[in-house]
Amino acid sequence: MEARALLAGPGAARALRAGGTGRLVVALGAGGYLRLGADGWVLLTGPRTALGPLSLLVAGLGSEPARADVRDARVGPQALVVGSRRIDLSGLRVAGVDAWPSPAPGGGEALAAAAAAAPRPPASLLVGLRALERADLPRAVRVLAGRGEGLTPAGDDVLAGYAGWAAAAGDPVDLSALAAGRSSPIGLAYLRCAERGELPAAAAAVIAAALDGDREAVARRARVLRRWGSSSGSAMLWGLAAAAGAPIR
Template structure:
């Protein structure tokens, strides 16, 4: 499941390629730019796709996700992106090794100078609401519910989330542990629930990871100290999913996301923007956007203890199986 929006959604949130690339200058996410500190990193090509090349590097630092994404100019941009003018010109192959040092990426005969790259802000910024924050976010929750109810074919994950029928005991147990962990900001409970969700499902970014990333977005939109939820979840997920998926979780845990998510949270008090944001979000990959939106909605009602709706973590749908 790829985490990048399709070209149909790009125009809502990106300026044109021409204006973004004067003289072909590269662009780097603000999240990655903060890591460009002169450290010597060994890069390995982890995956090659049409618009993105995933580069993994070993990292033992808490602030470092261990992954960057070379992104084709004009393709959707994320928190791990380094956008390059001509991705096809790079002589890359699977498991190829290179380096990231002194503000430059070296892969074979190709060198990408990033010390002077233009920085694209990927940090989540919530609306400046000082009073009645719960009412704002519960109102957004209700708007999201109505938006989803209008969908012609909601995903299995969202359908299970909205199902008012009886839930499986395993899902109830995970839900209660995660809900209590969120409400109390309890690291042990958050970690325990994460063990059942991290790596759950198929794809480059499993559905359980996407759900947890959505929960992190809810935390950044709602809490004064989102790290109290995000960091225990991130640490518990380490080693239980792929390096790529954990890197995206790492970015979410530190408050960085793609443009549609930043727009949704920044304009939570502007209902007119909701449909455009959600349309872009659910176009991500096969199901990643919907899985993440599902985690976001679950997080909203758990954080604010919604008085009328209590959704249960859709454990079976996230795993790719059906309830019986």
């Protein structure tokens, strides 16, 4: 059975539209992170995986582990070819970015409670979080970008959470220009998406509940967000809380 692309996050869709050639950089199961051109990134993953801005949900990937040394990747008008695997793009849908509700009272407090229930940030990130709380963005980027554990370092995920809340609140920030050369390439790609309001579905759900002032929904959705990646969800939650004026103590 030929693999078929079903749904793309907005960042993945931009990379596919730009086209070009590339390679699989990080293998994750049958898929992984594919780099196209200079800075286009696509996360190849199965059809039931939680959607993120770089995700390309594909039916028929199979179970054979991908190999990160596959260097022959290219995008054509109707297909993405990665090594010997052809992924049909003809029926691809692109996820949109929902309109955010107007902020209601209590959103910051709800986020503070959800963040307090998450694992405490390591000391190496707390200085950067305090800088974000003061809106000292240059210092925050210097301290956080590229720092911490995880495929996307936790510091990059914190910055993405901060940028995502700022975009939703109608006060977008440009952190990626400051983070270029400091953040990991994949972390920088997620940060650029977050500046556009493009986030993992779980993070967007937390923001929507916080803007509605729904404390119970924030807590429930934050638990889902914390399962995004090995550490990315918790780190994004710390960034959301900092941006909403809900400091982590």
